[in-house]
Amino acid sequence: MGGAASDAAQRPLDQCDCFDRLRPPGGVRLQQVQAHLALGQYDGAAEALTPVLRDTPPEHRVRPLLQRLDEVHTQSLTCEQPREPILCTIREAITDFRRQAVVAELIT
Numbered sequence: 405m406g407g408a409a410s411d412a413a414q415r416p417l418d419q420c421d422c423f424d425r426l427r428p429p430g431g432v433r434l435q436q437v438q439a440h441l442a443l444g445q446y447d448g449a450a451e452a453l454t455p456v457l458r459d460t461p462p463e464h465r466v467r468p469l470l471q472r473l474d475e476v477h478t479q480s481l482t483c484e485q486p487r488e489p490i491l492c493t494i495r496e497a498i499t500d501f502r503r504q505a506v507v508a509e510l511i512t
Contacts, residue, residue, distance in 0.1 A: 430456035430464075434472045441479050446490040449480075453494060457501045465505035473498050 433456045440449035453476070460469065477498045480491045 430460055430469050430472065434469075434476060437476050438479055441476070441483055444484060446483070446488055446494075449476075450490055450494055453497065457497055460501075462505070465501070470502060470505060473501065 433452050436452040437449045437456075440446070440452060456473075477495055480486065480494050483491060485491070
């Protein structure tokens with residue numbers, strides 16, 4: 405896949421030169437993940453999700469971000485082929501991220 409739909413999913417990030425400096429806690433990237441899922445572009449969804457899970461520091465793992473991740477998790481279950489290995493990997497990664505956020509909160 406690819407083409408115009410894929411370009412549309414990437415556009416929110418491309419239009420903001422300052423994205424890397426401002427680094428919102430995953431909001432824009434999670435919209436991109438959801439767009440990829442809606443288009444059936446599961447690899448693109450995983451690619452867009454990776455920096456959110458990898459780069460979000462513990463102090464930014466707050467309820468709004470976790471709620472958006474829950475939305476991605478739920479959306480991955482409603483995809484045409486929810487048992488696709490890449491979708492299972494996405495859900496596992498979100499579950500691990502949430503678990504780490506809870507542990508960090510308990511420690512502080």
